[in-house]
Amino acid sequence: MSDELYFKPLTELAALLDTKKISSVELTRSVIARTKAVDARVRAFNSYDEADALAQADESDRRRAAGKARGPLDGIPVGFKDVIAVAGQPLTASSKMLANFVSPYDATVTQKLKHAGAVVWGRLNLDEFAMGSSTENSAFRATCNPWDLARVPGGSSGGSAASLAAGEAIATLGSDTGGSIRQPAALCGVVGLKPTYGLVSRYGLIAFASSLDQIGPFTRTVEDAAVMLGGIAGHDPLDSTSYETKIPDYRGELKKRKGPWRLGIPKEYFGEGLDPEVGAAVENAIAFYRERGCEIKEVSLPHTDYGVGVYYIIATAECSSNLARYDGIRYGHRSKEARDIIDLYFKSRAEGFGAEVKRRIILGTYVLSSGYYDAFYLRAQKVRTLIRQDFLNAYREVDAILTPTSPTPAFKQGEKSDPLAMYLCDVYTIGVNLAGLPGISVPCGFSSGGLPIGLQLIGQPFQEAELLAIAHAYEQGHDWGERHPKL
Amino acid sequence: MSAPADLNIDHVANLARIALTPEEKAKFARQLGEVLHHIEQLRKVDVTGVEPTAHAFPVYNVWGEDVARPGLAVEAALQNAPAQRDNMIVVPKVVE
Numbered sequence: 308m309s310d311e312l313y314f315k316p317l318t319e320l321a322a323l324l325d326t327k328k329i330s331s332v333e334l335t336r337s338v339i340a341r342t343k344a345v346d347a348r349v350r351a352f353n354s355y356d357e358a359d360a361l362a363q364a365d366e367s368d369r370r371r372a373a374g375k376a377r378g379p380l381d382g383i384p385v386g387f388k389d390v391i392a393v394a395g396q397p398l399t400a401s402s403k404m405l406a407n408f409v410s411p412y413d414a415t416v417t418q419k420l421k422h423a424g425a426v427v428w429g430r431l432n433l434d435e436f437a438m439g440s441s442t443e444n445s446a447f448r449a450t451c452n453p454w455d456l457a458r459v460p461g462g463s464s465g466g467s468a469a470s471l472a473a474g475e476a477i478a479t480l481g482s483d484t485g486g487s488i489r490q491p492a493a494l495c496g497v498v499g500l501k502p503t504y505g506l507v508s509r510y511g512l513i514a515f516a517s518s519l520d521q522i523g524p525f526t527r528t529v530e531d532a533a534v535m536l537g538g539i540a541g542h543d544p545l546d547s548t549s550y551e552t553k554i555p556d557y558r559g560e561l562k563k564r565k566g567p568w569r570l571g572i573p574k575e576y577f578g579e580g581l582d583p584e585v586g587a588a589v590e591n592a593i594a595f596y597r598e599r600g601c602e603i604k605e606v607s608l609p610h611t612d613y614g615v616g617v618y619y620i621i622a623t624a625e626c627s628s629n630l631a632r633y634d635g636i637r638y639g640h641r642s643k644e645a646r647d648i649i650d651l652y653f654k655s656r657a658e659g660f661g662a663e664v665k666r667r668i669i670l671g672t673y674v675l676s677s678g679y680y681d682a683f684y685l686r687a688q689k690v691r692t693l694i695r696q697d698f699l700n701a702y703r704e705v706d707a708i709l710t711p712t713s714p715t716p717a718f719k720q721g722e723k724s725d726p727l728a729m730y731l732c733d734v735y736t737i738g739v740n741l742a743g744l745p746g747i748s749v750p751c752g753f754s755s756g757g758l759p760i761g762l763q764l765i766g767q768p769f770q771e772a773e774l775l776a777i778a779h780a781y782e783q784g785h786d787w788g789e790r791h792p793k794l
Numbered sequence: 795m796s797a798p799a800d801l802n803i804d805h806v807a808n809l810a811r812i813a814l815t816p817e818e819k820a821k822f823a824r825q826l827g828e829v830l831h832h833i834e835q836l837r838k839v840d841v842t843g844v845e846p847t848a849h850a851f852p853v854y855n856v857w858g859e860d861v862a863r864p865g866l867a868v869e870a871a872l873q874n875a876p877a878q879r880d881n882m883i884v885v886p887k888v889v890e
Contacts (some may be wrong), residue, residue: 390866641876688846
């Protein structure tokens with residue numbers, strides 16, 4: 308275990324803050340100094356506001372000194388994916404379209420974390436508008452994987468994963484539409500949790516595909532993820548898809564839930580395309596659970612192969628609609644070359660969006676266009692039902708499903724230039740979004756080349772407490788997450 | 795693989811209000827052709843009698859309280875406008 312504050316788990320730092328062994332200012336300074344030392348190489352941040360972070364840390368210390376500390380998040384620096392609104396701070400979606408946009412309000416998750424006393428720290432890079440699996444689609448910079456700077460950190464929340472792995476934050480927030488939290492968590496060797504659709508408010512999250520998007524945390528440990536989820540979950544009247552459900556004490560539940568569990572292994576997730584080292588690491592995790600008395604059952608998710616196709620119809624259709632708002636009128640990039648108002652729309656969007664965003668808007672517009680809706684969008688929604696039923700059928704026999712998170716460890720920058728090859732990276736994570744389920748990636752080993760490997764556990768709807776307990780049990784028996792990249 | 799005959803990229807780009815260069819059109823048509831070819835496999839699935847899913851956990855009849863609450867101040871609402879004058883957003887002339 309490292310002595311540096313910036314590599315310590317959130318819960319350990321919370322205890323140090325509580326017993327006044329460290330101050331939040333000291334901790335925040337440690338994170339800022341680390342960021343200045345390594346971010347020229349990792350390139351995880353779009354921007355950060357050092358003075359603002361230190362002012363928040365100072366406030367936290369004053370609260371604690373007055374005996375008014377607000378719990379385990381008070382004084383903890385948390386980084387934000389640059390699609391989550393923080394009042395008065397830039398909000399760019401890593402797009403030229405929003406390069407100069409400053410958010411006039413807070414997202415609900417931002418409000419919640421502020422109320423919990425967290426230090427809002429830094430805006431983290433992503434694939435433009437969260438569209439991609441490598442963070443190479445950012446209009447500003449490609450983020451590097453801290454374990455091998457020539458490789459991608461995954462995406463789209465690549466900055467959130469890489470900054471945490473590099474010690475540039477204590478926890479971060481990302482968003483997950485088809486794997487955008489879990490896949491970069493796996494590739495960077497940290498924990499990443501995508502909550503059940505509706506558990507966390509999307510108010511103030513820049514919309515990509517509204518029926519799939521969820522905000523979730525990146526952390527060093529599963530216990531940290533439980534603390535962060537407790538900080539952001541809950542019904543929100545400002546998000547009409549937000550679900551009314553009781554929020555348990557996720558951290559407290561970890562200690563109460565001991566298993567043994569029935570774990571399903573979907574045979575469709577262990578076929579062609581799975582890297583042998585990833586397969587072996589996941590097999591070791593299965594063996595670990597079996598030795599702990601868990602029942603391991605083969606299950607079938609027969610519509611798995613259709614997931615990528617369904618996703619790239621539904622997600623692009625929704626994105627073509629959501630991104631119609633970027634027209635150069637009320638905010639965002641406005642072309643200076645336009646002849647009239649219609650030309651202004653065409654040129655502002657042509658200049659403001661990058662290639663992947665344009666491709667997805669074109670595809671989404673096509674599948675929704677007159678004469679094609681039934682063949683594409685409606686059919687995809689029906690196959691989505693079948694994919695969801697596959698999971699619900701499996702849950703009659705098992706408590707959770709265990710799979711690899713990503714078919715391979717981190718790939719080289721520039722390696723996947725063909726969009727379809729990039730889309731197929733998400734084959735194991737997409738089904739979870741289509742079915743609205745919670746999923747978590749936890750570190751489960753390293754490749755012979757020293758790259759992290761992630762284990763995905765998929766839970767039942769709104770059963771995050773159980774899912775976290777299952778992941779926690781694995782983590783207790785391993786120390787993968789305690790290793791840090793040399794930078 | 796070339797684009798399916800019915801992906802008319804000019805037509806779709808016009809619907810999407812995006813000006814594409816000839817190079818972009820050629821490239822996107824080819825790349826999206828490959829994606830559409832992959833998507834073709836959905837035709838093999840029997841969806842007879844299957845209901846579509848729009849949201850995994852749909853909630854219905856979500857109403858807001860019918861009470862006034864503070865919104866964004868004018869300055870905050872206009873702070874990101876590309877051009878503004880007298881508390882209004884300036885746009886190119888719409889009617890000749």
